[in-house]
Amino acid sequence: MANLVIVEHDNNEVAAATLHAVTAAQQIGGDIDLLVAGENCGAVAEAAAKIAGVSSVKVADDAKFGHHLAENLATLIVEVAAGYSHVLASATTFGKNVMPHASALLDKAQISEIVEVKSADTFVRPIYAGNALATVQSSDSIKMITVRTIKFEAAAAEGGSASVEAISGGTDTGLSSWVSQAVSDNDQVDLTSAKIVVSGGRGMQSGDNFSMLHSVAEKLGAAVGASRAAVDSGFVPNELQVGQTGKVIAPDLYIAVGISGAIQHLAGMKESKVIVAINNDSEAPIFQVADYGLVADLFEAVPQLDAAL
Amino acid sequence: MKILVCVKRVLDPQVKARVKADESGVDLANAKMTMNPFCENALEEALRLREAGIGEEIIVASVGGGKTEETLRHGLAMGADRAIQVVTEETLEPLAIAKVLKQVAEQEGVGLVLAGKQAIDDDSNQTAQMLSALLGWSQATYCSEIKIDGDKATVIREVDAGLETIEVKMPAVMSADLRLNEPRYVKLPDVMKAKRKPMDKIELDSLGLDTANRLTTLKVEEPEGRAAGVIVNSVSELVEKLRNEAKVI
Ligand SMILES: Cc1cc2nc3c(=O)[nH]c(=O)nc-3n(C[C@H](O)[C@H](O)[C@H](O)COP(=O)(O)OP(=O)(O)OC[C@H]3O[C@@H](n4cnc5c(N)ncnc54)[C@H](O)[C@@H]3O)c2cc1C
Numbered sequence: 001m002a003n004l005v006i007v008e009h010d011n012n013e014v015a016a017a018t019l020h021a022v023t024a025a026q027q028i029g030g031d032i033d034l035l036v037a038g039e040n041c042g043a044v045a046e047a048a049a050k051i052a053g054v055s056s057v058k059v060a061d062d063a064k065f066g067h068h069l070a071e072n073l074a075t076l077i078v079e080v081a082a083g084y085s086h087v088l089a090s091a092t093t094f095g096k097n098v099m100p101h102a103s104a105l106l107d108k109a110q111i112s113e114i115v116e117v118k119s120a121d122t123f124v125r126p127i128y129a130g131n132a133l134a135t136v137q138s139s140d141s142i143k144m145i146t147v148r149t150i151k152f153e154a155a156a157a158e159g160g161s162a163s164v165e166a167i168s169g170g171t172d173t174g175l176s177s178w179v180s181q182a183v184s185d186n187d188q189v190d191l192t193s194a195k196i197v198v199s200g201g202r203g204m205q206s207g208d209n210f211s212m213l214h215s216v217a218e219k220l221g222a223a224v225g226a227s228r229a230a231v232d233s234g235f236v237p238n239e240l241q242v243g244q245t246g247k248v249i250a251p252d253l254y255i256a257v258g259i260s261g262a263i264q265h266l267a268g269m270k271e272s273k274v275i276v277a278i279n280n281d282s283e284a285p286i287f288q289v290a291d292y293g294l295v296a297d298l299f300e301a302v303p304q305l306d307a308a309l
Numbered sequence: 310m311k312i313l314v315c316v317k318r319v320l321d322p323q324v325k326a327r328v329k330a331d332e333s334g335v336d337l338a339n340a341k342m343t344m345n346p347f348c349e350n351a352l353e354e355a356l357r358l359r360e361a362g363i364g365e366e367i368i369v370a371s372v373g374g375g376k377t378e379e380t381l382r383h384g385l386a387m388g389a390d391r392a393i394q395v396v397t398e399e400t401l402e403p404l405a406i407a408k409v410l411k412q413v414a415e416q417e418g419v420g421l422v423l424a425g426k427q428a429i430d431d432d433s434n435q436t437a438q439m440l441s442a443l444l445g446w447s448q449a450t451y452c453s454e455i456k457i458d459g460d461k462a463t464v465i466r467e468v469d470a471g472l473e474t475i476e477v478k479m480p481a482v483m484s485a486d487l488r489l490n491e492p493r494y495v496k497l498p499d500v501m502k503a504k505r506k507p508m509d510k511i512e513l514d515s516l517g518l519d520t521a522n523r524l525t526t527l528k529v530e531e532p533e534g535r536a537a538g539v540i541v542n543s544v545s546e547l548v549e550k551l552r553n554e555a556k557v558i
């Protein structure tokens with residue numbers, strides 16, 4: 001058995017999500033090689049070689065991979081995948097975008113968002129917004145997998161000493177080109193890796209009111225998240241959305257403020273270790289998953305919380 | 310330009326999925342079904358492209374069993390011109406569905422395929438990407454804005470880091486995110502009109518494709534629930550519990 005993990009990166013750093021995919025590969029067993037495709041991504045390859053448990057790093061440094069466009073990257077994955085029994089990527093928008101494209105070119109099924117490795121061919125994955133868990137067995141010769149990061153610990157970023165090999169290959173399909181990326185506020189704590197998350201919903205009433213949550217978050221070293229209703233209402237940008245169709249997170253502490261607790265929201269946060277709900281409706285479904293519930297007007301409770309910290 | 314919109318029939322998002330006692334799957338008997346919400350966004354976008362003079366005929370297609378027709382009728386009521394049901398009682402995987410949709414897209418000579426970014430039942434998030442690969446067309450997933458200008462399109466994609474803008478050559482396969490648009494409501498006269506619109510049925514077997522499943526579902530079970538929590542009476546009690554009981558702050 002041999003695993004190939006597709007490294008997610010920004011041409012400078014390895015994304016934390018990749019470390020979780022490496023752990024899934026460790027649980028499958030066998031050698032683990034990494035594929036770094038990008039442009040001027042030497043630093044990424046060097047960092048990747050230090051990840052514990054990795055045998056070798058293949059680097060394809062080429063302008064056609066600079067922005068990780070799915071059509072080009074998939075052609076490279078297809079060429080490299082031939083020698084492997086398992087190809088893995090994290091179930092982030094990066095992995096979810098490119099892996100099915102590569103899978104189809106290889107005529108292989110993809111097993112999406114695994115949460116557990118049962119054996120080399122059997123995996124558990126959530127369906128119906130996490131309301132059911134399916135155990136699936138694959139008969140494909142190459143298993144194409146995306147990994148739900150919160151269910152696998154991060155592999156150690158240091159301690160390994162893998163060989164680094166430059167490779168060429170892949171096709172410039174010329175189908176898509178990158179134009180721009182709206183840069184979000186970099187001062188904020190990253191939602192997916194934060195230990196504490198303070199999330200606001202429609203109950204917040206406006207984007208300005210989110211400053212109350214930012215203040216609490218700052219004191220706790222926390223990230224700020226949101227429900228879809230808060231994003232749709234324009235209170236906060238899309239990258240803060242937690243849920244079935246947003247980010248799936250599992251911090252040590254999740255504080256839901258003015259969020260009702262719809263199935264689709266719970267899908268993104270119910271694996272959190274401790275859940276706090278602040279809501280003025282004692283019937284809100286969020287209280288069914290909360291470890292600590294406070295039935296109160298958030299406009300009174302949040303400033304009090306801020307003062308108490 | 311002809312547009313193909315791929316739609317799936319799923320359990321209504323407001324209904325909680327219940328696992329069958331024999332762990333063979335989710336119980337859908339008598340459950341309320343609807344068009345996958347993301348597919349409604351895909352169809353709405355096609356309708357707006359037609360209204361803007363960019364789209365011409367809009368075809369809705371779905372792969373599925375008997376009742377799939379209801380979902381397609383809903384698509385016709387929203388405003389699609391005609392429907393194609395590829396009939397099978399089997400539950401196909403995204404790869405097989407993409408193979409079927411490829412054939413439909415080629416036979417119909419469409420210039421754009423719109424799909425939902427994920428189906429809310431199986432949550433695979435694969436079909437559009439696979440279809441793009443099989444057709445050899447440009448791929449634009451998780452779109453929250455689509456602008457088509459002749460032989461190219463500019464799309465804004467919702468990605469983990471925020472919003473990414475890419476330019477793609479046409480023809481293309483695009484998958485819709487929820488913020489792409491607000492799907493229109495269907496009015497009763499539209500439902501009546503939809504009854505007279507053409508609905509083609511194609512037997513899956515007649516296509517001669519390899520649609521064999523690669524995955525076997527061994528079991529489907531309910532996830533572990535969370536233990537019941539407590540209601541605290543004040544912010545100070547909450548902070549005390551978080552510090553001393555849960556020890557998370
Ligand atoms: C296909 C699909 C995908 C979806 N994906 C997601 C997703 O990824 N993430 C997501 O979050 N949702 C998602 N949703 C939407 C989801 O169904 C809910 O509509 C959404 O989560 C509701 O957001 P909310 O809880 O902020 O708003 P609401 O349900 O309106 O709840 C607001 C809450 O605030 C409380 N409140 C109001 N004022 C106060 C006050 N002054 N003090 C205290 N409490 C107050 C109210 O009691 C209420 O409980 C999806 C829906 C669909 C159909």
Ligand SMILES: Cc1cc2nc3c(=O)[nH]c(=O)nc-3n(C[C@H](O)[C@H](O)[C@H](O)COP(=O)(O)OP(=O)(O)OC[C@H]3O[C@@H](n4cnc5c(N)ncnc54)[C@H](O)[C@@H]3O)c2cc1C
Pocket residue numbers: 109110111112125127134136315316317333334335345347348351370371372373400401402403404406423424425426427428429430431432433434435436437524526529
């Ligand atoms: C219990 C159970 C477990 C399963 N486990 C797996 C599994 O692990 N892996 C797996 O690959 N499959 C699995 N399947 C198969 C599954 O039934 C799906 O039908 C199939 O994988 C499509 O996935 P999706 O709907 O989530 O596709 P997505 O890729 O999420 O769908 C995206 C979009 O593709 C289009 N689309 C999808 N299906 C159709 C259709 N039938 N007709 C027209 N357009 C369509 C729609 O536009 C949709 O919005 C499982 C099925 C069951 C019942």
